[in-house]
Amino acid sequence: MNTMTDQIVVAKLKPVMDLAAAEQFLVEMRSLVDTSIELHLDASEVRTLTTPCIQIILAAVRANHGVAVVSPSPEFVSAFTDLALTFPQTEPVSMNEPAEIEPAQAAASLAPENSAGPNTQPETFDQPEAEAMAKRILTIDDSKTIRDMLRMTLTDAGYDVLQAVDGQDGVDLLERETVDLVITDINMPKMDGYEVVRHLRGNPAYDGLPILVLTTESDSDKKNIAREAGATGWMVKPFDPERLVATVRKVIP
Secondary structure (H helix, E strand, O other): OOOOOOOEEEEEOOOEEOHHHHHHHHHHHHHHOOOOOEEEEEOOOOOEEOHHHHHHHHHHHHHOOOEEEEOOOHHHHHHHHOOOOOOOEOOOOOOOOOOOEOHHHHHHHHOOOOOOOOOOOOEEOOOOOOOOOOOEEEEEOOOHHHHHHHHHHHHHOOOEEEEEOOHHHHHHHHOOOOOOEEEEOOOOOOOOHHHHHHHHHOOHHHOOOOEEEEEOOOOHHHHHHHHHHOOOEEEEOOOOHHHHHHHHHHHOO
16 A cells, blocks of 8 residues: 555544444444555553554554554553564644544544454474465464454465364364465463364374464463464464564465
8 A cells, every 4th residue: 555645644643542342443444545645643641552452553544554653652562562562653744734633523423435472473384485475374362353253364365264162163164164374372261272273283284284383472382382283383462563574475385
């Protein structure tokens, strides 16, 4: 997307960016993804920033390179640096620039006409590098926010995305659909991610299917469990969208 625009919108983030705020913000970001604007996120009043919100901001930047943060509060900066993540910053707009408006207003006014701590460096286990193509990816996660973040990031990179809400749902879906890659969470109801990997590896039909584990866990013993179960690679939430896409491009033949 062209980052050079003559229209700047300033959206003030709420002081408490919790799960509810994250979901609202995600809806607003979807409306702005296909618009040619420069969106400045005023983070000066942010005092609490949860992991889902961090993930949404990273995904929004991945989908629209015109998104940048202005005047980040110390708490905002700390939330990212504690996870070894960075975010794009810019200088606040001057007084003769458009006045700041709420994110929801920005989304409504700029939507196209007639439109409806841990190390996040990805690990992969000896897979060949490949270019991204029109592949199908199944994401399995019990968090709607994370599923939406994965879909936003992966569809923007040119992939078709199927979603499952837990391990059993993912296994059932694979009986009906063919995919090129599975990205699964670990801690889920009904069937956790380790069980998903073991189940798929126990079926010869899925011997060559790449499986990435995406989880909040960063313990080396749990990484070994995933590797021994047959996982192709491991990434820690919150994921960096560009690193995730790079990893997907590496593991899909």
